[in-house]
Amino acid sequence: MEMLRISERDIRRHAPSTALSACWRQWRAERRLARGGVHFRGTDCQAIADAYAAMSDQDFDAINARQDWANWRTIPRAMSTHVPDRPLRVIDLGCGAGSSTRVLAFYCPAGSRITGYELVPALLDVACRRAYRHRDGRPADVAFVCQPVTDELRARDGGRLPDGSVDLAKASGIVGHHLSAQSVQPLIGELRRVILPDGIAMLDVGPELPADVLTPLLAGHGFTHLGSKKSWFLDPTAQLIFCRQSTTGTA
Ligand SMILES: C[S@@+](CC[C@H](N)C(=O)[O-])C[C@H]1O[C@@H](n2cnc3c(N)ncnc32)[C@H](O)[C@@H]1O
Known part of the structure; x- marks a missing residue:
């Protein structure tokens, strides 16, 4: 099977180059929001939803800049060589x-169908107003569903997302x-259900759920760890890449 290949040259050409100003914008916005009592970090789903909902579009852009x-x-x-x-x-x-949906729309092979959750x-309203284009300039097939990712995943039409219907x-x-080691459990179960055998999950790790906790949780549900990627070598977070095994003896 032919795998998608994206060169470092292409990645460098299309990526924004302003890391320092992104970090500075984020730091200032986060400090201003904290002074106003808006704290978006943490794993309490309702508190997170309230904090993000309290932000203006510009606030969210700033705290999400990095x-x-x-x-x-x-x-x-x-994605490169894994899908x-x-x-x-x-x-x-x-x-x-x-x-993040814009990045997926840009790099996924033409004709891909991307659903954001x-x-x-209020954030989805902004997401729905944006344009999503493939690298070739054509519009990408993008739609959104408003729900917690820790619930059973729904399809675009509101029904249950079918078993084995997701490549990535x-x-x-x-x-x-x-998410925490506990609250991620239903999501892992859903990934196990909806991702096709040999399909890929690319999941971020960070302060609340580090790689050494997430990796065994995924392994317990039949996902093989293929590796990880960072934005640059000192990035404290990373994206872990997992392949859903075709057969497993796990729950
Ligand atoms: C830091 S932002 C990242 C947004 C986007 N993925 C990106 O990379 O630009 C984290 C997002 O996750 C959403 N989020 C947090 N917990 C969630 C949950 N349980 N279900 C669905 N969305 C959640 C937040 O509302 C927020 O929009």
Whole structure:
């Protein structure tokens, strides 16, 4: 099977180059929001939803600026050589205002179908207003579902997302920042259900859920760890890449 290949040259050409200003914007916005009592870090789902809902579009862009900078590097690196070069069915978990969805739309093979999942309706309103284009300039097939990713995953039409209907599940800035070893369990069960055998899950790790905790949880549900990718070598977070095994003796 032909695999998707994305060169480092292409990644560097399309990625934003302003890391320092992204970090500075994020730091200032986070400090201002904290002074106003808005704290979005943590794993309490309701508190997270309230905090993100209290932000303006500009606040969210600012606190997500470093994540957006990293996404344009980490996501294509993780996809390259790990997913087939054919139209893919993709889910973007915790897609926020759609900035990670834009990266997926840009790099997924033409004809792919990408569905973003997000907890906060106001962020999805922003995501729905954005344009999503493939590298060739054509519009990408993108739609969104408003729900917690820890619930049973729904399809675009509101029904249950069918078993074995996803080639690639991707999360950035959510699993490692907003889920715990306990709250991630239903999501892992859903990934096991909806991802096709030999399909790929690319999940972020971070302060709340580090790699040494997440990897055995995925292994226990029949996912093989293929490796990890970072935006740059000092990035404290990373995207772990897992392949859903075709057969397993696990629960
Ligand atoms: C740091 S933002 C990252 C957004 C986007 N993935 C990106 O990389 O630009 C984290 C997002 O995850 C969402 N989120 C957090 N917990 C969630 C949950 N349990 N279900 C769905 N979305 C969630 C937040 O509302 C927020 O939009």
